[in-house]
Amino acid sequence: TIKKIGYRMDVASNGIETLEMLKAHDYDVVLMDCMMPVMDGLEATQAIRDAGDDIAIIALTANDSAEDRVNCQQVGMNEFLTKPVQRDKLQDVLQRFIS
Secondary structure, eight states: OTGGGTOOOOOOSSHHHHHHHHHHSOOSEEEEESSOSSSOHHHHHHHHHHTTOOOEEEEEESOOOHHHHHHHHHHTOSEEEESSOOHHHHHHHHHHHOO
């Protein structure tokens, strides 16, 4: 879906890989899966924020409860999308955060 709407992406399989990729490359936005092995998306986001990085982080999760939304906001995520992600919603969010 990302490539179909005209964006380039890299994929990390867990939060540790995400942190390593952010150190090695410049990205405009992070689409953060909340449920990853090794280090989940909430922990990875907290580590990114603790390091002082203000990159836009968009939560991706199958869980759509008020508690899930609050947890994502509390660690510093900027937006919240539920899976399966609708193409138009994803495109709208990416356009808001990518200049």
